[in-house]
Amino acid sequence: MAVFDDSMKMDVLKDLIAFKTVNGHEKEAADYLVDLLGRYGISARLLDVHDDRCNLVAEIGEGSPVLGFTGHLDVVDPGDVSLWKSDPFALTESDGVLFGRGVADMKAGLAAFVIALIELKAAGLPKFGRIRLLVTFGEEIGEEGSELVASSGLMDDVDGLVVGEPTGFNIAYSQKGSMDVKFSSVGKAAHSSMPQLGFNAIDPLMNLLTKANRSFRDDGEKMDSMGPLIFNVTTIKGGTQVNSLPDSAEAEANIRTVPEFDNAKVRETLKKLVDRYNEEGAHLSYDIFMDQEPVASTKDNRLVKIAQELMKPYVKGETHYLNDLFKDMPKTLQMAKNGDMLIVVSPGVTDASNLVKDKPADYPFIVAGPGNLSQHAPNEYLDKQMYFDFIDIYQKMAVNFLQK
Ligand SMILES: [Zn+2]
Incomplete structure (x- = not known):
């Protein structure tokens, strides 16, 4: 039994988008997540609180192994608001597509992690090991949040890490x-x-x-x-x-x-x-x-294999939605289609540069999350179904990775 129906899933995303976490103010959104997780029996704590910024850590399960889920709360400035067709901080839906600043990078990924954690816990999962959610501040400028997470030792016992940055159904296993x-x-x-x-x-x-x-x-x-x-x-x-x-x-x-x-x-x-x-x-x-530093894992690390297998059924037809607002945007990152996802090198830097440091060469690490190429652009958008899909995908990923 799913704990969250579609409208509850949308509410979480809508609430997260409404927090104006433009290179700051992450604490308000983190307080909201502490409250949300708490309502479902998951205790979360704030770390490195200063000014209106902080990191957050929450965990479910017991013992080892440990799977890490990570995402950031900050977003980039919406820029010239006149270029937007809707209020960047009000989640807007049109024709199965969601619009808002951060909807792709990466509040949908973050919301999917949070809801996945709640649903797993309600189902008495994981049977073995733990899932640790690491929510960071300041990823877009300086990556200070993840640096503090790493230096406080929260990655030391993590056996695999999923970064929920927008890749669509592609899977990145390393980054420059x-x-x-x-x-x-x-x-x-x-x-x-x-x-x-x-x-x-x-x-x-x-x-x-x-x-x-x-x-x-x-x-x-x-x-x-x-x-x-x-x-x-x-x-x-x-x-x-x-x-x-x-x-x-x-x-x-x-x-x-x-x-x-x-x-x-x-x-x-x-x-x-x-x-x-x-x-x-x-x-x-x-x-x-x-x-x-660049972060390198192997193309066939354990998380790549797991993700590749379980994401297949979700990749149907042309998944990269391009409406008239994006007709000029090059499809340079060819998106996955018909069950074929691409195993790629992430062109951008993520929090992994701090979190996946001093790990073995085949360390299970992937970047995979709901999104497309509209991040940082006006009218940032996301296919609504993709958001829902990743809530399922992250749950299955955790159960698969944490087998005895
Ligand atoms: Zn991002």
């Missing part, structure tokens, strides 16, 4: 790392007609960025386990006036790392590049202000 770096160049201002009296801060920066583009892209091409290393200069600024030599210039770059060209190798390459231009007279420095 990510690094943000800021380059600064110092010069000396002078009239542009007398450059010998000053030093142009833009020149060495420009040379460095051109060289970095070339060498990261050339060397990064050959990688094969997760595809190429990706290097992009993403911001640049410098100078104040067209007839003055600039006395400062700055640029930022984002780098997506892979096991064969990992964060350590990037750090080494950056140092060499900057040292080289400084030896030639530049005054360049750099600061790596975000540094997440």
